[in-house]
Amino acid sequence: MDRQLLLGQTLAFTADPFADGPAAARHSARGAVLLDGGQIAEVGEADALRAAHPDVPVTDHGQGLILPGFVDAHMHYPQTGIVASWGKRLIDWLNGYTFPEEMKLADPAYAAEVAERTLDLAIAHGTTTLLSYCTIHPASVEAFFTAAEARGMRVAAGRTCMDRDTAPEGLRDTAQSAYDESKALLETWHGRGRATYAITPRFSPTSTEAQLEALGALWAEHPDCLMQTHLSEQTDEIDWVLGMYPDCEDYLATYEKHGLIGERAVFGHAIHLTERERARLVETGAGLAHCPTSNTFIGSGLFDLAGLQAAGARIGLATDTGGGSNFSMLRTMGAAYEIAQLRGTALHPSQLLWLATEGSARLLHQEGIGRLAPGAEADLIVLDLASTPAIAQRATRAGDIWEALFPTIMMGDDRAVAATYVAGRRLKG
CATH class of the missing domain: 3.20.20.140 (Metal-dependent hydrolases)
Known part of the structure; x- marks a missing residue:
């Protein structure tokens, strides 16, 4: 698809967290990413992007966390x-x-x-x-x-x-x-x-x-x-x-x-x-x-x-x-x-x-990847933050996105990767 809208949680960095701490990241509990021709065209709130692009096909990843690959x-x-x-x-x-x-x-x-x-x-x-x-x-x-x-x-x-x-x-x-x-x-x-x-x-x-x-x-x-x-x-x-x-x-x-x-x-x-x-x-x-x-x-x-x-x-x-x-x-x-x-x-x-x-x-001097931002290449993944019973029971206690994500970092594997997109094409999930 040339244009598509992905829905889910989103997490994007606006700065280096080693310099600015966790505030360098912006989390949306119900966000969206608009893909166009293998690139990210927009990142925003799901309701706003759906209203702005009513004719674009939608893939709803539910509570999945959309990140750069x-x-x-x-x-x-x-x-x-x-x-x-x-x-x-x-x-x-x-x-x-x-x-x-x-x-x-x-x-x-x-x-x-x-x-x-x-x-x-x-x-x-x-x-x-x-x-x-x-x-x-x-x-x-x-x-x-x-x-x-x-x-x-x-x-x-x-x-x-x-x-x-x-x-x-x-x-x-x-x-x-x-x-x-x-x-x-x-x-x-x-x-x-x-x-x-x-x-x-x-x-x-x-x-x-x-x-x-x-x-x-x-x-x-x-x-x-x-x-x-x-x-x-x-x-x-x-x-x-x-x-x-x-x-x-x-x-x-x-x-x-x-x-x-x-x-x-x-x-x-x-x-x-x-x-x-x-x-x-x-x-x-x-x-x-x-x-x-x-x-x-x-x-x-x-x-x-x-x-x-x-x-x-x-x-x-x-x-x-x-x-x-x-x-x-x-x-x-x-x-x-x-x-x-x-x-x-x-x-x-x-x-x-x-x-x-x-x-x-x-x-790698690749400015076009590794970012969830307009203009970046559409290499994306969707993480399931409850991919196994052990991870799920810990994630239910999370008070914020970091507490929800950390158990997947420590205990997750390929089962946590619900979808992988390469240049806008879905190659897994």
Whole structure:
């Protein structure tokens, strides 16, 4: 439908709740969203919008809460099949699960199968945009963007580059092939429909300086692309990096040296940062993807969300599938709350929701998503705030929208997502 009117509860942010608190959000117990040609045309009260648009088809979601679709700022679609695998530390997990699975995506048919499954799972869980790593195989990138294009999804992704012998032979490239194949994929997909290309060195331990230099040069030639990589996930990883780069004072310096830092950079994890690294990340406007389920599942550490927010860092939220143990951004919000509690901060539901929507969208430099506002793209979800008996009995005691929403953040899963709309098309529910 070109024009349609969705009715339900609505919750929209007018400011950043980390700065303005819960008052940054506007809630309507009986609101409406007018969609027109894949965009949000109006947001307001149900009675007023129905009266103003009497001929527009109506979908009434009752007490369902209409929100922007979730934005996952760091994940690995090739690892969908190995999510929630038992493991020890990061390096063990990579060698035991990740690298063997990623080799399978050399088969274009298998890559397409995994891409389709990943995006279907994302939609089922209310995630409408993902920033994903692919594998070194160009077909894996083609598969992801093709599957997203078929669904009309706004996504970002890139060919993962690794040329050190720390990666297995079946997943190694060269500095030149990384540059050439990334450039060819970039020229095909970047800006095509709703696709954004992300230049993707996996991380410094799997790339030589020559490869990092080549990818830094490619990014300089195409500065409107994203650049994604990993940073300071585990302490033994940091020791590993510093042993490989003895002339660099810290982990971040291995990227800085080759031009791989800037406001369109998205660094996953960033748990164990030095004071210099924190200052440089803030100074350059680089984005940090907080991956709480992964950070606990693999035993990496506790991200300093409050401290980095106070310093002015740009932060979004991410599942880190399959290092992360769940496809759900609701569960990811719940884990972010728990980690913040362990660090002495009680995050408000408004802050958690903002991180999973507009906060992550800002990391991806996508102003058109993550917002419930006129002019935004119509990527929306509808949450059932009583999706299970346990959640329902708690929600009946709620005194306001935040008390009603918080049990779904802490206990909800794909059953809580009653509907998912992508560019105005209803793909779930």
